[in-house]
Amino acid sequence: MRSKNMIPQDITLSRLEQGKRALAAIDGSAGEGVIDALADIAPDFARYLLEFPFGDIYSRPGLDLRAREIATIAALTAMGNCAPQLRVHIQAGLNVGLTREEIVEIVMQMAVYAGFPAALNGLFVAKALFNQA
Amino acid sequence: MRSKNMIPQDITLSRLEQGKRALAAIDGSAGEGVIDALADIAPDFARYLLEFPFGDIYSRPGLDLRAREIATIAALTAMGNCAPQLRVHIQAGLNVGLTREEIVEIVMQMAVYAGFPAALNGLFVAKALFNQA
Amino acid sequence: MRSKNMIPQDITLSRLEQGKRALAAIDGSAGEGVIDALADIAPDFARYLLEFPFGDIYSRPGLDLRAREIATIAALTAMGNCAPQLRVHIQAGLNVGLTREEIVEIVMQMAVYAGFPAALNGLFVAKALFNQA
Amino acid sequence: MRSKNMIPQDITLSRLEQGKRALAAIDGSAGEGVIDALADIAPDFARYLLEFPFGDIYSRPGLDLRAREIATIAALTAMGNCAPQLRVHIQAGLNVGLTREEIVEIVMQMAVYAGFPAALNGLFVAKALFNQA
Amino acid sequence: MRSKNMIPQDITLSRLEQGKRALAAIDGSAGEGVIDALADIAPDFARYLLEFPFGDIYSRPGLDLRAREIATIAALTAMGNCAPQLRVHIQAGLNVGLTREEIVEIVMQMAVYAGFPAALNGLFVAKALFNQA
Amino acid sequence: MRSKNMIPQDITLSRLEQGKRALAAIDGSAGEGVIDALADIAPDFARYLLEFPFGDIYSRPGLDLRAREIATIAALTAMGNCAPQLRVHIQAGLNVGLTREEIVEIVMQMAVYAGFPAALNGLFVAKALFNQA
Numbered sequence: 001m002r003s004k005n006m007i008p009q010d011i012t013l014s015r016l017e018q019g020k021r022a023l024a025a026i027d028g029s030a031g032e033g034v035i036d037a038l039a040d041i042a043p044d045f046a047r048y049l050l051e052f053p054f055g056d057i058y059s060r061p062g063l064d065l066r067a068r069e070i071a072t073i074a075a076l077t078a079m080g081n082c083a084p085q086l087r088v089h090i091q092a093g094l095n096v097g098l099t100r101e102e103i104v105e106i107v108m109q110m111a112v113y114a115g116f117p118a119a120l121n122g123l124f125v126a127k128a129l130f131n132q133a
Numbered sequence: 134m135r136s137k138n139m140i141p142q143d144i145t146l147s148r149l150e151q152g153k154r155a156l157a158a159i160d161g162s163a164g165e166g167v168i169d170a171l172a173d174i175a176p177d178f179a180r181y182l183l184e185f186p187f188g189d190i191y192s193r194p195g196l197d198l199r200a201r202e203i204a205t206i207a208a209l210t211a212m213g214n215c216a217p218q219l220r221v222h223i224q225a226g227l228n229v230g231l232t233r234e235e236i237v238e239i240v241m242q243m244a245v246y247a248g249f250p251a252a253l254n255g256l257f258v259a260k261a262l263f264n265q266a
Numbered sequence: 267m268r269s270k271n272m273i274p275q276d277i278t279l280s281r282l283e284q285g286k287r288a289l290a291a292i293d294g295s296a297g298e299g300v301i302d303a304l305a306d307i308a309p310d311f312a313r314y315l316l317e318f319p320f321g322d323i324y325s326r327p328g329l330d331l332r333a334r335e336i337a338t339i340a341a342l343t344a345m346g347n348c349a350p351q352l353r354v355h356i357q358a359g360l361n362v363g364l365t366r367e368e369i370v371e372i373v374m375q376m377a378v379y380a381g382f383p384a385a386l387n388g389l390f391v392a393k394a395l396f397n398q399a
Numbered sequence: 400m401r402s403k404n405m406i407p408q409d410i411t412l413s414r415l416e417q418g419k420r421a422l423a424a425i426d427g428s429a430g431e432g433v434i435d436a437l438a439d440i441a442p443d444f445a446r447y448l449l450e451f452p453f454g455d456i457y458s459r460p461g462l463d464l465r466a467r468e469i470a471t472i473a474a475l476t477a478m479g480n481c482a483p484q485l486r487v488h489i490q491a492g493l494n495v496g497l498t499r500e501e502i503v504e505i506v507m508q509m510a511v512y513a514g515f516p517a518a519l520n521g522l523f524v525a526k527a528l529f530n531q532a
Numbered sequence: 533m534r535s536k537n538m539i540p541q542d543i544t545l546s547r548l549e550q551g552k553r554a555l556a557a558i559d560g561s562a563g564e565g566v567i568d569a570l571a572d573i574a575p576d577f578a579r580y581l582l583e584f585p586f587g588d589i590y591s592r593p594g595l596d597l598r599a600r601e602i603a604t605i606a607a608l609t610a611m612g613n614c615a616p617q618l619r620v621h622i623q624a625g626l627n628v629g630l631t632r633e634e635i636v637e638i639v640m641q642m643a644v645y646a647g648f649p650a651a652l653n654g655l656f657v658a659k660a661l662f663n664q665a
Numbered sequence: 666m667r668s669k670n671m672i673p674q675d676i677t678l679s680r681l682e683q684g685k686r687a688l689a690a691i692d693g694s695a696g697e698g699v700i701d702a703l704a705d706i707a708p709d710f711a712r713y714l715l716e717f718p719f720g721d722i723y724s725r726p727g728l729d730l731r732a733r734e735i736a737t738i739a740a741l742t743a744m745g746n747c748a749p750q751l752r753v754h755i756q757a758g759l760n761v762g763l764t765r766e767e768i769v770e771i772v773m774q775m776a777v778y779a780g781f782p783a784a785l786n787g788l789f790v791a792k793a794l795f796n797q798a
Contacts, residue, residue, distance in 0.1 A: 034386065037390070037393075038386075038389065040393070041370060041389055041390075041392060041393040041396070042370050042373075042374060042389050044374070044592075045370075045374050045377070045385070045386075045389060048374075048377070048584070048588060049382060049386075052245070052580070052584045052588075053245040053382060056580060056584075057241065057242050057244075057245055058242075060238065060576075062234050062235060062237075062238040063235055063238040063239065063242075067200070067203050067235070067238075067239070068238075068242060070200050070203045070204050070207070071203050071204065071206075071207035071239050071242055071243075072207070072242070072245075072246060073204075074203070074204035074205070074207045074208045075207045075208055075210070075211035075243060075246045075247060076246060076383065077208070078208035078211060078212055078514075079211055079212070079246070079247065079346075079381075079383075080347075080744075080746040080747065081346040081347040081383075081384075081387075081745075081746040082246075082346065082383035082384070082387065084383075084386075084387070085246075085382075085383040085386070101195050102195060102196055102200070104195075104706060104707050104710075105193065105195040105196040105201075106196065106200070106204050107707075108190065108707060108709070108710050108713075109190050109191075109196075109201060109204055109205070110204075110208060110514075111190075111514075111710070111713070112185070112186040112190055112205075112514060112515055113205060113208045113209060113212070113215075113218075113514045113515065113516060114208060114212065114513070114514045115477075115510075115511060115512045115513045115514045115517075116511055116512065116714060116718060116750075117512060117741065117744075117746075117747035117749075117750040118514075118746075118747070119710070120699065120703075120710075120714075120749075120750070121746075121747065121749070123703065123706055123707050123710060124702070124706075126706060127702075127705070127706040130706070167519065170523065170526075171519075171522065173526070174503060174522055174523075174525060174526040174529070175503050175506075175507060175522050177507070177725075178503075178507050178510070178518070178519075178522060181507075181510070181717070181721060182515060182519075185713070185717045185721075186515060189713060189717075193709075209516065211381075212479075212514075212516075213480075213611075213613040213614065214479040214480045214516075214517075214612075214613040215479065215516035215517070215520065217516075217519075217520070218515075218516040218519070237573060237574050237577075240574075241574060241576070241577050241580075244381075244577075244580070245381060245382055246381045246382065246383060247380070247381045248344075248377075248378060248379045248380045248381045248384075249378055249379065249581060249585060249617075250379060250608065250611075250613075250614035250616075250617040251381075251613075251614070252577070253566065253570075253577075253581075253616075253617070254614065254616070256570065256573055256574050256577060257569070257573075259573060260569075260572070260573040263573070300785065303789070303792075304785075304788065306792070307769060307788055307789075307791060307792040307795070308769050308772075308773060308788050310459075310773070311769075311773050311776070311784070311785075311788060314451070314455060314456075314773075314776070315781060315785075318447070318451045318455075318644070319644040319781060322447060322451075323640065323641050323643075323644055324641075326443075326637065328633050328634060328636075328637040329634055329637040329638065329641075333599070333602050333634070333638070334637075334641060336599050336602045336603050336606070337602050337603065337605075337606035337638050337641055337642070338606070338641070338644075338645060339603075340602070340603035340604070340606045340607045341606045341607055341609070341610035341642060341645045341646060342645060342782065343607070344607035344610060344611055345610055345611070345645070345646065345745075345782075346746075347745040347746040347782075347783075348645075348745065348782035348783070348786065350782075350785075350786070351645075351781075351782040351785070367594050368594060368595055368599070370594075371592065371594040371595040371600075372595065372599070372603050374589065375589050375590075375595075375600060375603055375604070376603075376607060377589075378584070378585040378589055378604075379604060379607045379608060379611070379614075379617075380607060380611065433652065436656070436659075437652075437655065439659070440636060440655055440656075440658060440659040440662070441636050441639075441640060441655050443640070444636075444640050444643070444651070444652075444655060447640075447643070448648060448652075451777070452648060452777040456773065456774050456776075456777055457774075459770065461766050461767060461769075461770040462767055462770040462771065462774075466732075466735050466767070466771070467770075467774060469732050469735045469736050469739070470735050470736065470738075470739035470771050470774055470775075471739070471774070471777075471778060472736075473735070473736035473737070473739045473740045474739045474740055474742070474743035474775060474778045474779060475649065475778060476740070477740035477743055477744055478612075478649075478743055478744070478778070478779065479613075480612040480613040480649075480650075480653075481612065481649035481650070481653065481778075483649075483652075483653070484648075484649040484652070484778075500727050501727060501728055501732070503727075504725065504727040504728040504733075505728065505732070505736050507722065508722050508723075508728075508733060508736055508737070509736070509740060510722075511717070511718040511722055511737075512737060512740045512741060512744070512747075512750075513740060513744065610780075642780075643780075644780060644781055645780045645781065645782060646779070646780045647743075647775075647776075647777060647778045647779045647780045647783075648777055648778065649778060650780075
């Protein structure tokens with residue numbers, strides 16, 4: 001287990017504060033955009049999103065953020081029905097140290113498990129993001 | 134990019150031979166069992182399985198096997214309809230250096246992206262394998 | 267079993283006529299738009315859509331329309347690949363008496379079963395509809 | 400369009416009777432088993448199953464049964480979560496004239512669109528059926 | 533909005549305690565079985581399962597438990613890859629006041645949105661549970 | 666087995682060349698567009714796409730191209746999350762001899778297996794393509 005590239009858990013923080021810290025470290029402004037977009041329709045859901053995925057899961061010490069984003073990019077590519085979240089997590093992957101080439105490898109590998117269309121659509125999400133950056 | 138924990142590409146090998154080498158390194162006897170089970174129904178598919186996923190994809194140098202198995206375990210857990218393959222790849226994860234604790238982290242994280250049932254079912258696949266080993 | 271908020275079955279009606287009546291009561295003009303859009307490509311499918319889902323299923327007395335729309339909104343959110351139909355059925359939910367707050371609860375709950383991305387995408391479909399209405 | 404290998408539509412039959420005729424021609428005893436298994440839990444659903452899929456869809460003249468079973472075997476393999484129905488339709492494919500080799504081709508092809516696990520699991524359903532026959 | 537058939541929120545309880553209370557009210561012993569089964573492989577996940585789905589979501593006042601179980605049974609049937617959880621929630625539906633007939637209606641309706649195989653497989657899960665009870 | 670409407674296998678060709686020939690025969694310019702779009706992000710994936718699906722699978726003699734496109738259109742409609750690929754393969758179906766009416770039959774049939782939303786969305790992909798041609 002590695003000690004770097006993790007969200008330090010600070011037991012004096014609430015789950016919400018811990019989640020905000022994790023979200024900022026991982027997703028940056030894209031994460032904040034999602035939280036803001038929820039404000040008028042489901043503010044409690046914005047809170048849950050900070051607390052459970054980010055405050056609980058991504059803040060756990062057992063796996064570094066590089067590994068966590070590999071897992072998330074793979075899953076979102078394979079599921080194939082959540083392009084906006086895949087885009088956010090490809091950016092998150094870059095934020096936590098994955099290279100563009102590594103991200104492309106992960107997405108390509110999904111052709112084996114979820115088929116070529118899922119991999120193709122994932123590659124085009126990555127391409128659009130890389131071209132914009 | 135790391136230089137260790139990869140399948141060395143040997144350009145004197147055919148894709149089939151390269152795939153056999155990768156399958157043995159990653160999946161061990163479970164992989165051979167799948168190949169054998171295909172022999173009487175679809176032997177060409179056994180060959181494709183060696184050539185494309187293992188000869189082409191897993192033998193690529195751009196991502197080490199630890200990262201590749203993180204991606205595969207995540208995707209198979211999230212897809213939720215391929216328990217036999219998830220079992221093979223949890224074993225493969227152990228083979229290439231993931232710890233049981235890391236595998237449990239990856240599967241747990243899928244609750245965020247694919248829901249609690251998918252993560253639960255993945256954890257029970259892991260539990261059955263760990264208890265048997 | 268409740269007697270209100272159901273499509274009265276009229277055995278003098280054909281399934282097609284019964285289905286038209288149910289579609290109008292549930293989906294309103296959005297339902298008619300789907301039927302019209304099918305006219306030139308698959309008119310028989312428009313008929314099946316009226317007859318089976320609406321003439322047969324939604325007209326059954328065993329469950330009121332409020333409960334039926336809860337089920338449909340939940341399923342379409344969880345499946346995550348049919349945003350146009352989810353939009354139609356969020357409107358249908360409002361038509362048969364669900365409040366905006368109840369619809370948001372149903373969609374949020376899907377985070378547990380289908381993951382946060384499915385729930386997020388469902389919430390944004392609801393938000394777009396509510397903002398337009 | 401071919402005129403053979405279709406369920407002749409007999410306009411003097413009810414949809415239910417037309418569906419029973421189609422089910423018998425396509426699925427044989429496996430189809431009857433499903434209908435019987437529904438008798439005590441959801442007899443109306445047994446009727447819908449005869450009327451809509453078999454009385455309406457499979458009885459349409461626009462596509463022969465060989466083509467219809469190719470489509471169904473492909474879809475059920477790709478979806479990957481309905482092994483019992485895939486088994487019934489692999490038998491149905493044999494009933495309407497597909498060879499074992501053609502069925503294996505269809506299932507193998509799904510590796511491209513839905514990934515290797517879906518194709519593998521489909522092949523093992525076919526193998527179990529072929530070995531039993 | 534109805535005031536009955538909800539888990540009373542007690543702000544003096546931790547999320548974990550609130551979740552335990554909700555799980556007991558909804559899933560009964562089947563829920564405890566899941567928690568116990570996680571104890572040796574992923575005890576933190578057992579805690580998350582109590583805290584987020586049950587402590588946070590099912591304890592919210594905006595929707596009664598009858599409506600929540602309609603949504604869950606519908607979603608699990610439509611997703612089609614989580615039979616163990618569907619079984620638990622069909623029992624939960626009975627626990628919170630749904631009748632067998634209403635549950636059958638919900639599952640049947642999923643044929644419209646997720647296809648006949650998903651509905652059939654859901655009906656057979658219900659049948660097995662009803663026959664055992 | 667039919668001898669016409671297949672990609673002749675030429676053992677003097679590399680898999681890549683065989684795949685290019687098959688892609689051109691099946692998908693025409695839409696296929697080339699996909700290959701071109703991959704050039705800057707994942708050129709190796711463009712090669713795999715030519716080699717495995719088209720060089721290996723579609724070039725196999727065991728099933729004619731009409732049957733292969735029936736299978737692919739059915740699967741992509743049922744999966745419901747790959748509209749761009751469905752569009753390419755509806756065009757491919759026309760290229761290899763399916764009529765518009767036959768394609769509509771295949772897509773409609775998917776309502777039985779994957780639900781009405783999947784079939785509806787597939788019909789609208791077909792309609793958009795037919796209207797443009």
